[in-house]
Amino acid sequence: MQEHGSFKIEVIDQTLIIKCFDAWNLETVIRLCREYKEHxxxxxxxxxxxxxDLSQWELSTPDMWDEINKLNEWGNINNQKYEAVICSMSLQQVLMEDSHTALTNxxxxxxxxxxxxxxxxxxxxxxxI
Structure with missing residues (x-):
């Protein structure tokens, strides 16, 4: 299936910066997770x-959250200590707070x-900066 939505990833100092755009499907999330780990x-x-940065993100299909939870667990064991999240709608924050229960460290x-x-x-x- 073709990807829907997009993102940009860069590393500055000890910070991974992800800017998310439009509505995502599972294929986009799988590529994000792969590139996230590579960076x-x-x-x-x-x-x-x-x-x-979710300020230009329009949510995704529900199957995305299993992949995001796995990514959060990966971050826990790979030295992630901080996460700043920018939301443009309250639903985004609720969904992110839910997924962050996996971010114990x-x-x-x-x-x-x-x-x-x-x-x-x-x-x-x-x-x-």
Whole structure:
């Protein structure tokens, strides 16, 4: 099946930054999980953070959450310590809070915008912007 929706991933300092766009299907999520792990390989030797920008994301098919839960469990055992999440709708935050029960070693902060997220990640020492 063809992917629906898209994302951009980059690493800055000890932070993985993910910007999500449009509505996703399972194929998009599977590619995200693969690329996420590939990018984290270069920073997982020290504590790292993740910024998830959902401000332009329109949700996904329900089957995505099993893959996201597996990814969160992977982050737990691969030195992830922080996650900043930007939501544009309250439903996104509810869904993310649900999925974050798997992030037992990770401190999560929900932010209103990218500046807040950068400031918080800077304050915990994983981003120097």
């Amino acid at each position: 984290v390989e270069s920073i997982k030797d020290k504590p790292w953070g993740c910024l998830v 990770v401190e999560t902060n929900f932010c209103d915008n990218i500046e807040q997220a950068y400031d918080w990640l800077n304050s915990v020492g994983v981003l120097k």
